[in-house]
Amino acid sequence: MKKHNFNAGPSILPQFTLEKTAEAVIELGSTGLSVMSISHRSKEFTAIIQEAKSLVKELMDIPDGYGILFLGGGASLQFAMVPYNLLNRKAAYLNTGSWASKAIKEAGLFGEVVVVASSKDKNFNYIPTGYVIPQDADYFHITTNNTIYGTEMKSDPDSQVPLVADMSSDIFSRPVDISKYGLIYAGAQKNLGPAGVTLVIVREDILGRFERPIPSMLNYKIHVENESLYNTPPVLPIYSSLQTLIWLKNQGGLSAIQRVNEKKARLLYEEIERNRLFKCTVENPGDRSIMNVCFVMNEEYQELENSFLEFASSRGMAGIKGHRSVGGFRASLYNALPEESVLALIEAMNDFEKSN
């Protein structure tokens, strides 16, 4: 049975991406070679990575002056690379969840870290506001979407110091005002491709502003100068990511996918509000993530949690168990998740309510 894949990441990818990837694993075009067996210096791979960069640039409307990198190592490696390259004396961070907390911890190895605000007091179930960014900070770091807690910053904040964003779980879900950002990074395994590649978009003029010996593989300047080919990049994950970018352009780009995403999320949040069994963990509707919808059983129905998980599973729902930090349920509604999967989940919630 084909599943409704609500996994938080690695997560659902377009069928187009799966089919194109499977084809190329056997043979890339008519090269006589697998995409796993071509040189990263070949004209075939050069065309692949150039097209992927062009599509990122086009879809996100990125002006000249930004480097677009496809790096190995995962977004967690960026938690260290960002301060290695950018933290001279002091950095400001907004703490909105587990990933932000990890980023803060890594930055602490490189200099002073000011946490401008945190929502830890309420188990990260809201996005703090009214904080002040120190004007002498080297940069201000945010996590735009918090996969575990289901909160999201839905607009691009203003910052007088370079804005650095971990967009791992909501990149490509809506248009962003790129001019507001100094650096954006995102592990591929939500809206882009398979785990194993991380997209980095960096305004080149924020690099090299101070002296620190940086290992070559952690040095953004070296990757920018070598156009992601300083070492052998993750060829297959990049090829798959390119297929998703092509698919996304065919969907009409970021404004079009945003409308689809907002509708999917609205339908599900409405059902949670309507259904007497469930409630949202994020109280403020403005803070609720479009990508990861977190909900739990209402107090009086707590004992039904496992039976709803089993019921949903019997209807083909995969990956809706909530993260242990929050409990309950989490439905991740990434770009590639079709509306029919959301409708199937809503129907399951509805039917479960009737029988309880």
Place this chain on the structure above:
Amino acid sequence: MKKHNFNAGPSILPQFTLEKTAEAVIELGSTGLSVMSISHRSKEFTAIIQEAKSLVKELMDIPDGYGILFLGGGASLQFAMVPYNLLNRKAAYLNTGSWASKAIKEAGLFGEVVVVASSKDKNFNYIPTGYVIPQDADYFHITTNNTIYGTEMKSDPDSQVPLVADMSSDIFSRPVDISKYGLIYAGAQKNLGPAGVTLVIVREDILGRFERPIPSMLNYKIHVENESLYNTPPVLPIYSSLQTLIWLKNQGGLSAIQRVNEKKARLLYEEIERNRLFKCTVENPGDRSIMNVCFVMNEEYQELENSFLEFASSRGMAGIKGHRSVGGFRASLYNALPEESVLALIEAMNDFEKSN
């Protein structure tokens, strides 16, 4: 036309690996999900990474006390991770080529580096001997096979300090005496899987011997404690690597593949010696790589270089152009390259000789 794939890396993988990977990209077993869309915390992926570790352990005969890691970032990231974790005051390196030189450069950021010997004087066309390893070095680093220059250390050297080896291009090509090594690393993209994952085998007791703040993603201890699941690992490249490990076991393991590899290399080196047009760049037969056979036109036939490349290409040979540092030709004969490809290359060399 199906190609004879002599690429130096990313390079040929077994047809078994390609087919199993393509299948799993569409659907992993009967899970209803692509291998690219399963959680790295799922029971399916746990089984995949555990089986991959067990097979590495079995094939290389690794005793307890060694951590076996599948990391992102490429072997080039190991050039920095090794000294980050192991270089307290002084490290010893053997310089046998471009990759060794890069490893030496990165280590220099972390402490004193002693180059015990170098073959740079002869464009790295031999493996130095008779060097002395300082007894107060924190470790001794070697590159067992030099992909660019076609030299290889075919036996495991003795070292009284922990031995660290970059085995990116000859791991799994022959049995090694693991007890001689403190740490082995290898980018997957030669004998293991697609680019995007690096295998690290580390004797746990050499870790944590001194204090240095290490970013989590660069800290071997953290990866060992989390069994390669500190962050989202490169799921698809690991799945493909597992298929190659299964294939390798079915070939009879490392002793069996060594016999096949030695025969393939012997046949090609014999043809180079016999053929009046060509000569080896590595003079000492004992230093000649079993994995990467480098050869050039004899002086009097230099002008035929491009026409041999075209001739070989017309016979379906891919990737035999030598690296720019050496020129001429390079035929990489990794585990998955069938003997028939070597015989086809030899026939092409033979036919080209007759017509010139």
